[in-house]
Amino acid sequence: MTEPRYLTDAEKLAVATAEAKKGLAEGGIPIGAALFDEEGRLLGSGHNQRVQGGNPALHGETAAFLNAGRQRSYRRTTMATTLSPCWYCSGLVRQFNIGRVIVGENENFFGGQDWLAENGTEVTTVNDPELIRIMTDFIAANPELWNEDIGED
């Protein structure tokens, strides 16, 4: 038996970041996420599919949740996401009692993370400079697409 492999926060966020970059390379909205079990094993990861999949329901977090498949409990899982979760994704976290969220950055968008913290989710914000830059550049270049993704008229 080897010791369980606990990934660090930085390593978990790196999985989400790789998803965001994959999305950007595909011409999509560069937001990624990944869900881990309590021992730091990856359950599933994914990225926003609005452009590539024509799929408005797959944000980074919901894509990771989908790709993790059916789970009996999420209480000890951790969701790493490159951007502060919007209400839709915050609702996902709250309903399924995902225990912890690592937020890559919340400077370009501040979602429901305080609401989650108030309701018992452990929230850690990193504000990684590279993630801030990726999203700042993307929003500046694609304001309409970004507004569509967050439901702004």
Next chain:
Amino acid sequence: MTEPRYLTDAEKLAVATAEAKKGLAEGGIPIGAALFDEEGRLLGSGHNQRVQGGNPALHGETAAFLNAGRQRSYRRTTMATTLSPCWYCSGLVRQFNIGRVIVGENENFFGGQDWLAENGTEVTTVNDPELIRIMTDFIAANPELWNEDIGED
């Protein structure tokens, strides 16, 4: 030019109910939803896909939202759902500013509908006896599956 066809609330809810019954017939969780534009045209409908699709991310409301495809604005849309929307689906409604929600019943489950109403969504509750019965029977027969679907340990 004919007059726009405004569906009544009962007609909108009937579309969601048909989805719930389709889900039940498939062996799935009987929750359905449908999204309509301001003139009452159906944009998309769907039902819970946890069992059939092995898909934990598709609740009734998110399935309807997905099947409606990309939309530029949801402010004048109406979501009819057979069951009070959980936090995940309430978050969807709030983030995308879906203007109105018709709740088929909230006796078996009371989700985030008050939170939505407080934040500007028009919420109408029907408490349809047939929908209450369908969900009561389903939960009684499938308690573990139901708890999995709402993230209860």
